[in-house]
Amino acid sequence: MNMIIGAVVVLASVLGGFAALGGHVELLWQPFEILIIAGSAFGAFIIGNPRRVVKDTGKALMGLAKNSKYSREDYVELLSLQFALFKQAKAKGMMSLERDIDDPFSSELFNNFPGVLRNERGVLFITDYLRLISLGSERAHELEALMNEEMETMQREQSQAPKAMHRVAESLPALGIVAAVLGVIKAMGAINQPPEILGGLIAGALVGTFMGVMLSYGFASPVAVVIKTQREEDLNYFTCIKAGLLAYLNGYAPQICVEYARKVLFTEIRPSFYEVEKATMLAVAVNKKADEQAAA
Structure with missing residues (x-):
């Protein structure tokens, strides 16, 4: 417009x-x-x-024609996915995410967040670094350097x-x-x-x-x-993922990791703390229901 x-x-x-x-x-x-x-x-x-x-x-x-590629709702969904991943990794260990990481497009967890799945490169960015973490690359400064190199290439x-x-x-x-x-x-x-x-x-x-x-x-x-x-907005999406992953590697609780990720977003599309909290609580409820169905 x-x-x-x-x-x-x-x-x-x-x-x-x-x-x-x-x-x-x-x-x-x-x-x-x-x-x-x-x-x-x-x-x-x-x-x-x-x-x-x-x-x-x-x-x-x-x-x-699009004023912005990403909306506030897209970022709420991305932050909710990060919260769900970090919470499961904290509770059950990183290896519990192995199937989700290997095939995110068939993963029940990832499919709860269809907006994120539409960004294939973003999904691969998340899963690639989660795979590295699950394989033992847990030094935050080393992964940060690798992320910076990848994002510089992307830029x-x-x-x-x-x-x-x-x-x-x-x-x-x-x-x-x-x-x-x-x-x-x-x-x-x-x-x-x-x-x-x-x-x-x-x-x-x-x-x-x-x-x-x-x-x-x-x-x-x-x-x-x-x-x-518009291309700078694309990079901000990956910066959000990077901030959340680094906070997780530094041992913070999932809710704090998500807050680190939220803070790097551009002001215009940054969701409020309460919007993210409400969405992450909903994500917890969905995961709990899925676990109960799997147990049954």
Whole structure:
């Protein structure tokens, strides 16, 4: 929604201001100038990026309609899952989670939290480190260093799409000049035409410069910022998991581990202590019922 509102404001401000100055808005419609700018920008984007980054950028552009990938409810669910895992590990030992860790998508415990299961990479992050802990890697500082390395790699991967879009934004003004120069060349080829025709050709050429600058600073650059912000939210999800796991390794009670994980979340989507407490108590009740059914 923000993208749509912003685009409308940009277009209304630019075109409305131009019309208020007495300009003829229809003169700004120069499809071949737009083709030169947009086509060459897209071609340069393909040349300058591997296929993986091109696909990832396309995926990121398709996800721009969402203001945020994660909601407060998603984080309540993630924290509840961590609480359930830590509580079972404390009560029955880490080996009691072996089946859940090996096949989380078939695990009854994990399936109580379908929102978490939709994030496959997040699930693998949790289970990989729980598996390491169950195999004996219980030194918090060593696992923290490994998590930091993995998240740094993840950050480098996640930053490639916004960087690619930012490079496109930087190239658009120059490509607008290319379109303008070609328009001037065309106009010079008609130098013997009447002033009104020649003036229209020169005006059309100058639209190239205008389009390049507006597309860069009005659209492409803000889009790159939005993609970067969304990718930072992705990393915050993994930071939440990391904080909970490290607190567990340091010997804290499950409720405190969850509180450590909650505290690293962005303020806008961070659930309150009482929201998490209510959800974790519900998770305890669900697990207790499942244990009773298994015993029966």
